[in-house]
Amino acid sequence: MIMIFRGIKTLKTEWSVKMARLIEETDYFTLHFLSDGVYGAIAKHGQGAWSNAGIVDLGDECLVFDSFSTPSAGADLRRVAETITGKKVKYLINSHYHGDHVFGNQAFIDATIISTSMTKDLFKEKNKIGNLAKETKETKDYLNQLKIQMEKSQSEVVKASFVNQFNEMSKVLEDLPIMKLVFPTLLFEDKLVIEGSKRRIELYCFGGGHTPSDTFMYLPEEKIAFMGDLVTENLHLPIVNPLEFKSILDKVRLMDIGTFVPGHGIVGKVDLLESVYDYISYLMEKSNEALQSNQSLETFLSEFQTPEPYSKWRGMNGIKDNLSKVYKFLDR
Template sequence: MKNLIKETSYFTLHILADGIYAAMAKPGQGAWSNAGIVDLGEEVLVFDSLGTPSAGIELRRQAEEITGKPVKYLVNSHYHGDHVFGNQAFKDVPIIATSETLRLGLENQMGELEKEEQEMRDYLLHLKNQQMKIVDEIMKASFVNQYEEIAKLLEDLPILEIILPTFIFEEKLMIRGTKRQVEIVCYGGGHTPSDTFMYIPDVKIAFMGDLLTERLHLPIVDPIQL
């Protein structure tokens, strides 16, 4: 991706337009997904919090450093951990999501730490064994990335706090700043039963969460579950 302005241990930062930034995950380093940073004028909105507490902390630090303004809002596009396990870095601000995303987050919360840790270790062993059997280079790279990301989450597991959304909307929410406004929108399911995206009208930029993928086959799921 072009317009690189900064590189961290977890992601690279790219400027998309004046006051609009994308944090692009570095493979296998703990971010696991991408995020957005929007300068609203006097405060900042962050879209998704990345896949580990450490990556979320770095995301907030960079958001406030490059804009010189405090983060005021966090949006969770959906409930999957690779987009919300950085939430604890933003627990002092409204965390925006749909009621369905909140419900799914509650239903899928982690259990006992020791049990979760063992399950992760078992899954890492499974991934390693599967990886050795794969011939296709693209699939092998996907397995390697998944292995490395889960290993990073395992490192952060002792400090992980599950922080759920605190500000609920349905269908559409407008947030107006002194510089620009953003539209937080959910039309229902896509990647999960509830997926939120963000549209910024003045620059015609959208942050899509996992509704949009690049160089990746879309998941095949039972439509009844969407």
């Protein structure tokens, strides 16, 4: 079955409104001017885009970063990219394998689709579309389960996360009959540079924290980074390796970046990165304390009280799911 996850909280700041200027709006996303020829496509809640994307005018051709969660949203992204730049999309970057970032790939089937080799392997292993009738039934069953959980939820924050999940998966269900999985065709490992006639972009993979392999895109002249889900806004994003996640962010800290485009949420400055870094540090600190005092995972989670501001962060599974993952990781 196709599975994606997320809950997003968007908080507007004076900086983001001023610097990431809204220039276009579609059914799926809002397009924001970041620099001459560089744009952030910020997903609208529950409309079938789900994650953020980027558009970069390289000079003679165009590049897109991530492709949204449905073929329909991906096609809209390509239309806007080629209209606003006047160039054909030559490259599509897949930051990681999660469906909300790659299920729009088929709209770019004639472009060069780039990822790490591990991301491609995970994409092929984890994202599979079987018999359409079976996929449709399973997705409808999942939506019914979400509806029950929405009704039972006592927390408005958690309920909002279930609502967003329900709406996004409903859009995936609508596109299932036309959905095809299109895999990356150009692979790299640690770094890849693309030199356009107008600007240079750099792709980096310092390892895996959110997934086993996470790529981000850096524009050195503009000091802009499209971070995928290495940076998100007020979201309990899934974590597979907290140590490597912190190590990745430590390396990003050393780079000259003024503008961060998160995988989910609005465009911001370095405080977006620091927020995620502090969150992972907090999870590790509390998990280590529990392990050092010989607390079982069950006792640790039952006694844990979510502090501010994390109680307001979105995500269906909340902070305790990540605490469980980090505890088990450190216990190994």
